[in-house]
Amino acid sequence: MRYLSTRGGQGTDLVDAMMRGLAADGGLFVPDELPRFDPHAVRGESLAEISAEVLAPFFEGTGLEGELGSICRDAFDFPLPLKTVLDDKLFVLELFHGPTAAFKDVGARFLAALMERALRRSKDARPLTILVATSGDTGGAVAAAFHRRRGIRVGVLFPKGQVSPRQQHQLTCWGDNVRAFEIDGPFDACQALVKAAFTDPGLQRRHRMTAANSINIGRLLPQVAYHAAASLWHWRQHGTAAGSIVPSGNLGNGMACVWARAMGLPVREIVLAVNSNRTIPDYLATGQWQPRASVATLASAMDVGNPSNMERLRNLLPDFAELRANIESYPVDDAEIRAQIALDYGRYGEVWCPHTATAFWVYDHLPPARKTGPWIVSATAHPAKFETIVEPVIGRALPVPRALAELLDRPTASTPLAPRLEDFAAEIDAWK
Ligand SMILES: *Cc1c(COP(=O)(O)O)cnc(C)c1O
Helix, strand or coil: CCEEECCEEEEECHHHHHHHCCCCCCCCEEECCCCCCCHHHCCCCCHHHHHHHHHHHHHCCCCCHHHHHHHHHHHCCCCCCEEEEECCCEEEEECCCCCCCECHHHHHHHHHHHHHHHHHCCCCCCCEEEEEECCCHHHHHHHHHHCCCCCEEEEEEEECCCCCHHHHHHHHCCECCEEEEEECCCHHHHHHHHHHHHHCHHHHHHCEEECCCCCCHHHHHHHHHHHHHHHHHHHHHHCCCEEEEEECCCCHHHHHHHHHHHCCCCEEEEEEEECCCCHHHHHHHHCCCCCCCCCCCCCHHHCCCCCCCHHHHHHHCCCHHHHHHHCEEEECCHHHHHHHHHHHHHHHCCCCCHHHHHHHHHHHCCCHHHCCCCEEEEECECHHHHHHHHHHHHCCCCCCCHHHHHHHCCCCCCEEECCCHHHHHHHHHHCC
């Protein structure tokens, strides 16, 4: 399979698209043609088995076809259970049982498993240096996923004093091939420093560097796989295609679901839940694409005013009327998020994180005739990750999941750094 930029340009294969992250023309990589599946013909049962089947066409021409099974087993080594919330009507896909208790673990682990194997075949013997600027969550998932991967080292840059204590712990507890840099400046300074390092000719000559950010095609593919698996599990058990409600920010998770559906998997319809950052629902209502600055909300990982994956969605569905026929989106504000957490705790005994709560709010506000669905809601993070928001709402303390507790027990270390390229470059050069 070839991968093209959303902005035109030359095609390339999966490994090259993954190593680059972004196309040379600034566009996002998309497959030249999506494969089609007959749901009856998919044989696999476990997530790893279904993933290997559904993703096989995406690996054609990489030389890694034979390793796809092992990549899937390596990446999906934690459960992603589909559970019933309301008999025959409402189900929840729990995506948060990975090492940092949020669904970004899935994409990051798959990317790490794939990169490690691609590097073994590379002629360049230098280590691959991955640099990530993080405002909190993404960096932890990337650090966890790449920890102790051979031939790879990871530098995580975070803004001093601006991440929560638990987030900071998840960024700084790794050691070995992972280093945390505490930058004396805001998140923008971290991002600017990573960008400056990537474009510095000297560093470029001396090191092999790449990013692992959320628009990487290697992070999107495993998300296609779990939407495919969940839709098949439901369809096999109940004989119906479920709709999907996806809490959305940068639209990676939602885009993956749209691809799964376009590939013939039994996803009936797709609804995106967003927070007060309403760029997507406003676009669907007016036809005007108006990205804007993000506003801070309780569902902070969805605080995105300019969702980059919209470029992939518009590439798949260039006609606006068709795009609008394929997707719905509704905004949910902070008061509604809190109320939904309290309501569902009271009636189902379930506790959602603020992101997941937006999707359950959207379900609740569908017209009655549409609520029989059936619907699958993606739960994107464990509520204990957002304990300062969730605990006051439900009036009790949440137990910390085991994986997260293990991380919080590890010792931490980080390197304080001024936001200056020469200091950062010296650290990269001296890195052993
Ligand atoms: C990143 C994130 C989202 C948003 O996912 P996108 O793929 O960016 O739309 C939702 N919930 C949580 C917990 C996240 O970390």
